[in-house]
Amino acid sequence: MLLSKSCIYGMRGALYLASSSNSKYISIKQISNDLDISPHFLTKIMQELTKAGLLESQKGPKGGVRLKKDGNEVALVEIVAAIDGMDLLTECALGLPGCGTAKPCPLHEQWADTRDEIRVMLEETTLTDLARKGKEGNLRITADGTFDWLPKDN
Amino acid sequence: MLLSKSCIYGMRGALYLASSSNSKYISIKQISNDLDISPHFLTKIMQELTKAGLLESQKGPKGGVRLKKDGNEVALVEIVAAIDGMDLLTECALGLPGCGTAKPCPLHEQWADTRDEIRVMLEETTLTDLARKGKEGNLRITADGTFDWLPKDN
């Protein structure tokens, strides 16, 4: 598996926020409801993103979470780094510690190239990119496709 | 993590076999010893590769395992498929079932391209490729670098 489930949920949650107007806080309960993710689990994941400085939160009624930066300034790699860490983009494919150009494993060259492709993709894709593409094509971000991209500015 | 630990061990075990003369069976005990992998665990993994038809085995003294095909006919993707399955190369990056060109998620396009890069790398790299590169550069396939590429034709 490329990304952990926590990381995938974090991405979908962040994408949800990026697709909404960012002027108001949105409760995690509503997000978990719309994305069909366990509320408690999503809460824990959104807390990680808040701790990492990607979101800001407010407690109490009318509270919730929202993006700290504009969505076009948030690359996917930041979410991956916050939840899964950078291991995927730094570690050896054969699991050998300290593998690199100086002390490579036999697979290092090929994997380093492939790994860079993944890294560039994650660095160059922003939440706004995905939100725009999703809105234009009315693409789903839930398993059953019930999510709709209408502005959630309640 | 891209590949499971079982898969990584399987790759290293298969690479070990490809770097040896394939005329004789080699005991998993020796392999696990040279590669510094738990013998019991490696046995289980090599059994999976045998069941998948990548290795053949023989019990008893002078028994062990060896590649069923020549190393240049075994692409890495076959080992990945046998141990981790093809999920990495078929599944949606956002975890949505049935994601594809017909019913994509917002990340589908970027991920499909990246996923193809991984697939091509695994399909085009053979055990012999890695063994040759390892022998030429005397590269390590153990954490501490104690593995040596001298023919193991005992």
Add this chain to the structure above:
DNA sequence: TATATTTGAGACAAGATAGTCTTAAATATG
């Protein structure tokens, strides 16, 4: 101020992966 709402923190349970151990079956060799 009292109440309802919402995040924060962390204990806890369930499930998957990683790793160990025991026993059985096959087989080479003396």
Add this chain to the structure above:
DNA sequence: CATATTTAAGACTATCTTGTCTCAAATATA
């Protein structure tokens, strides 16, 4: 044939990931 060696099969434990639940802290609002 007896024995030692080696894979095969599967039970078992440990650790990590995933998911649930409870309670505390903050806060908007009546």
